[in-house]
Structures are given as structure tokens and as C-alpha cells.
Amino acid sequence: MQPLFQMIFTETRGNDNTRPAQVRFSQALLSPIASFGGIYSPEKMPAIDEDFLRQHLDSSYKELALALLEHFDIDIDSTILQQALDRYDHFDNASDPVPVIKLDNRLFVSELYHGPTRAFKDMALQPFGVILSTLAQQQQQQYLILTATSGDTGPAALDTFRNRANIRVACLYPQGGTSDVQRLQMVTEDASNLKVIGIHGNFDDAQAALKSLLSSPSFNQRLNELNISLSAANSVNFGRIIFQMLYQFHCYLALVRQGEITLGDKIVIHIPSGNFGNALGAFYARRMGLPIAKIAIASNANNVLTEWIKTGSYDLSKRDLIATTSPAMDILKSSNVERVLFELFGAVRTRELMRQLDADGRYQLDAGEQAQISEIFTAADCSDEEGSEFIRQAFNKNYLLDPHTATCFKTCQAPEFADRVNLIHSTAEWTKFASIMDNAINANQPESDQVALASVASSAGVEIPQVIANLFKQPIAHPLVVDKQDIESEILKFLEASNQPVGVSPQSSSS
Ligand SMILES: *Cc1c(COP(=O)(O)O)cnc(C)c1O
Numbered sequence: 001m002q003p004l005f006q007m008i009f010t011e012t013r014g015n016d017n018t019r020p021a022q023v024r025f026s027q028a029l030l031s032p033i034a035s036f037g038g039i040y041s042p043e044k045m046p047a048i049d050e051d052f053l054r055q056h057l058d059s060s061y062k063e064l065a066l067a068l069l070e071h072f073d074i075d076i077d078s079t080i081l082q083q084a085l086d087r088y089d090h091f092d093n094a095s096d097p098v099p100v101i102k103l104d105n106r107l108f109v110s111e112l113y114h115g116p117t118r119a120f121k122d123m124a125l126q127p128f129g130v131i132l133s134t135l136a137q138q139q140q141q142q143y144l145i146l147t148a149t150s151g152d153t154g155p156a157a158l159d160t161f162r163n164r165a166n167i168r169v170a171c172l173y174p175q176g177g178t179s180d181v182q183r184l185q186m187v188t189e190d191a192s193n194l195k196v197i198g199i200h201g202n203f204d205d206a207q208a209a210l211k212s213l214l215s216s217p218s219f220n221q222r223l224n225e226l227n228i229s230l231s232a233a234n235s236v237n238f239g240r241i242i243f244q245m246l247y248q249f250h251c252y253l254a255l256v257r258q259g260e261i262t263l264g265d266k267i268v269i270h271i272p273s274g275n276f277g278n279a280l281g282a283f284y285a286r287r288m289g290l291p292i293a294k295i296a297i298a299s300n301a302n303n304v305l306t307e308w309i310k311t312g313s314y315d316l317s318k319r320d321l322i323a324t325t326s327p328a329m330d331i332l333k334s335s336n337v338e339r340v341l342f343e344l345f346g347a348v349r350t351r352e353l354m355r356q357l358d359a360d361g362r363y364q365l366d367a368g369e370q371a372q373i374s375e376i377f378t379a380a381d382c383s384d385e386e387g388s389e390f391i392r393q394a395f396n397k398n399y400l401l402d403p404h405t406a407t408c409f410k411t412c413q414a415p416e417f418a419d420r421v422n423l424i425h426s427t428a429e430w431t432k433f434a435s436i437m438d439n440a441i442n443a444n445q446p447e448s449d450q451v452a453l454a455s456v457a458s459s460a461g462v463e464i465p466q467v468i469a470n471l472f473k474q475p476i477a478h479p480l481v482v483d484k485q486d487i488e489s490e491i492l493k494f495l496e497a498s499n500q501p502v503g504v505s506p507q508s509s510s511s
Pocket of ligand 1: 119120121152153235272273274275276277278279328329404427428
């Protein structure tokens, strides 16, 4: 008989006696923040054996995903999980939402970007939206999701929560700090529960504005009066991480089905990394027993993760954020690394290390700890110039590689992987970063993404996907761009307008 497993969540930095030391999945999803500034993380990962993998050799993506979620035994009904997974029916190919493409003899790409907003964020946020909205309805509670985006999270969050009951989203983006396509994906999202606001400034300004809003007494008091709770859809939310574990299994089985490996062979997974959510999914899959030899972490010039994996030193103290051609990886404080520390070294040590990081901007793992990290991970960083060269090389072999995915061609160069089967997780469609693509392929300096899309499509002999082409024809639903100090009043105006009971005008409801 198989031992029963139930996924329980505990706190990465231990318990302060004011919060629950253990919660189930639904609560970890609704309030991810734990004692001492930690996060809720699984106490233990379940095991998956070769029999399980063999049983699911011919399962569809959704069948495999449901079997895994049921194996985790989280406190969400099967029918709701099923509805959440049905979101993959809206991907390009409902029967194969994550195609695994062969590029070369030992080189494969899992395309995680075939969802509605053309980036891998859809893999998790699409089903997450269904689950969060369902939990909110069960609790009869209204939630506001506040998000500041540098480009990919905003569109994916807006798309998944559009017209979902009990959820409102206010999304801040830096005016001029995203690609045209990313901005249009946000400002054309027309639904009464969504508000998109451009900020004069860069992504840091948008994030700082969000932080000050969260700690504003007047804002929180008004939320209370309106009976609206705050929730978050950011990348530490385990409600997102859990869906990023599932495709690791799918991709492995796809390679078996395609005759490239036999069950039990170990593969190398290469991941363009920022907040380490995608990589964490692979880490947990490996812990559970999926045959993964190594997880290769690709960074750009913000190579804090590469340094951490190679030397055991996580050091922010001498770094400033550098703007690169892979902006979704322009991150220094990679939030999900904390869960790796917790899983390998426990809560006491995690709290100590994270305290050092907060106080000194750095920590150093000891030799034994670092050995454990480098047994699982390797890493390399890729400059913008190297990335452009990889995009050109792939283009010459008729493959369009986005600038984030391109960084993985650097990790693939490691001699130790020459005899391995290498799988690259591709995180975005080229169309989201058309100007960078046009520059890499044609040495152009296009005046807009629209020009760049036409140029790259014509060079490659491909069509611009309809969802992208349509963006330029749709009306702008959210023209608003404001200064930081006006954000609070704009969001409150939106909440007050959308809080009116249906059919009652603001005048007649005043008391
Ligand atoms: C979010 C994102 C990443 C980084 O993923 P993490 O899970 O945060 O490491 C990489 N590439 C693209 C295109 C993304 O949108």
C-alpha cells in the first residue's frame, strides 16, 4: 500500500507565535507571508517513482497534471483543479500546450509560451486565477490584487483575472519601461474589475509606489471600509509554483515518448532565471525523483545567481541593477532562492542567512552547503552581445529564439553537458521583444515594435501571430499615466466605482 501523503506548508524562517506554524495549500496561497518575513513552503515533498512515470507515459498534459496535484493532496476539490487545468484548453494547441521541439541532436526546447499572453507566466497564472477566485467566492470575500510589473506578469495577471468574481486587479507599469507589445497587452484589457495605471518613472519607481501604497494608513483604512482584502499574485505565491512543477514532468515524458531518452535516463534542464520560480519547480521535481542530472541556471549581466551557485556567496552589496535585453531577468533579490535554502538547510539556518542578507546585503554559504548547491545546480551568465549572437545562430537554423531563452545557450556550452540530453525552458515568444530581435537579426534600430514585428516576420518568413497583430488595432481602455503621488487616489476611485451594487447609482446609495 502506498503511504498517504498530504502537502503541509510551514515557514521558511521559523515561527514567531503570532502566525500559524503550519497551513494547508489554500491558506498558503491566500497569505503567503510568514513569520520573520519568511514565506510558506512545503514541509516535505512527496516521492514520485518510475511506476508513476510509466503509468503516465501516454497521459495528456491535463491528465498528468491532475494526477500529480492529486498525489500532492492539497485542500482543493478535484472539480476545481479540473476547471483550473481547463485553462490550458485556451493555449495554441489544447492537446499539447507545451510542445517539446528538437533543435539539435542533444538539444531540445520546451516552449512554455503558447498561452494567451505569449510568456511562460501564463503556465501558472492561468490556473492560479481560477483557484484564487474560487477560494474568494467560497469565503465570500472581495480581494484586491496589486501588482507592479516590468512587462510579463502584468499582462498574464490581467488576462487570468479578467471578469473573475470577487477579484479586482490594479496593475502599475513604468511608462516607457516595457515593450510596446507588453504595454498594449495591458492597456487594451477592458473589464470592469481591472485597472491599469502607467507611472512616470522606471520599474523601481513602480515597485516603490506599490510598497508605499501597501503601508499607507489611509489606503488600508479605506480598503477596510470597502471590505476588500489584499492578496498577491507574485512569484513567491505557492499557488503559482505548484503549476511550475507540473511541466517538468510533462517535458521529461515528452522526451521519452519522442524516443529521445528511455525512462530513467537523466537529463539537464536549462532555465533563464530571475525570481527563481521556474527553477524552483525543476528543483522540487528533482527532489521528488524526476531523473534530472543538473539544473543549469542562466543569468544575464545581473549575475547574482551565477555567483551564488559558483561560490556560495549571495552578494547584493556591490551591485546596481543593470538594464539588459532580457528585462524579465533583471532581478537582484531572487525571492524563491529562500525556499531552496529552507529545503536543504532548514528554517534556523535560512533565518540566519536571510537576516544577514537584509542587514549586510550579503551572505556566504559554508563549504558543505555550497557542495550541496553545486551538486544540483550549475550556472553561467550571458551578456547581451552573446545573447544576440545566439539569436542569430538560431535564426540561421530557422528558429526564433527570444532574448531570455537565448541566455541558456551559454549554460549549454559547458563541456560536462556535451553527452547529455539538454532541455531548455523557453519563457517567451519572440513577438514580445521584437525590437531586440530585429536588432540581433537585422542590425536594425527599429522605431517601434510594430515596425520590428514586420521586419522580423519578413526576414524569417513567418506570420505575426493574430493575437499580437490585433493589439495594434484595439482601443486603449486604460490611457491613464500619472505621477507617483496620484496612484492612491486613482486606485481608490476605481475600487469605489467597482464596489457599487449592480443597478444602484452612486448618488442613490449615499447615506
Ligand atoms: C518571468 C520571466 C523569467 C524569469 O522567471 P523566474 O521564474 O522569475 O526565474 C524569464 N523569462 C521570461 C520571459 C519571463 O517572463
